[in-house]
Amino acid sequence: MTDTTTPRHRSQITGNAGLNYAAWQLSRRGWHVMPTIRNAKGSDMIVTDADETMFFGVQSKGFSKRWPVPLGLNLDSLRSDWWIITIHANSDNPVCYVLHITDVRSLATQDKNGGRWWLEPKAYDKDEFRDAWHRLGSS
Secondary structure, three states: OOOOOOHHHHHHHHHHHHHHHHHHHHHHOOOEEEEOOOOOOOOOEEEEOOOOOOEEEEEEEEOOOOOOEEEEOOHHHOOOOEEEEEEOOOOOOOEEEEEEHHHHHHHOEEOHHHOOEEEOHHHHOOOOOEOOHHHHOOO
């Protein structure tokens, strides 16, 4: 069978794989997860505990390998409390990095001449963030 998907389509599939893997990881830890409308501004998932006393938004980024995470032109416009970056999202062994928005902002780097902000792989690919689901607290 020939792969007729475009690079953009493959990228969307990889993003969806990362989102669904992250949602599965959260669900199996007792969180209630509601994916939002894809490609809308804001969080990709809304997460709550069983008592609905704790709510937080999650930004999901799914990649086929270690890629820089695009953050846009203004770090103040980032909204989600938590960021889950999934690499190898289409493989049998995805890896997730769990970062708080304060981590993302403090580790971000900007293009020369004040351009776009990025979260480079060397910034997020650290043991403290790798599969660090405990950082979210308990459900």
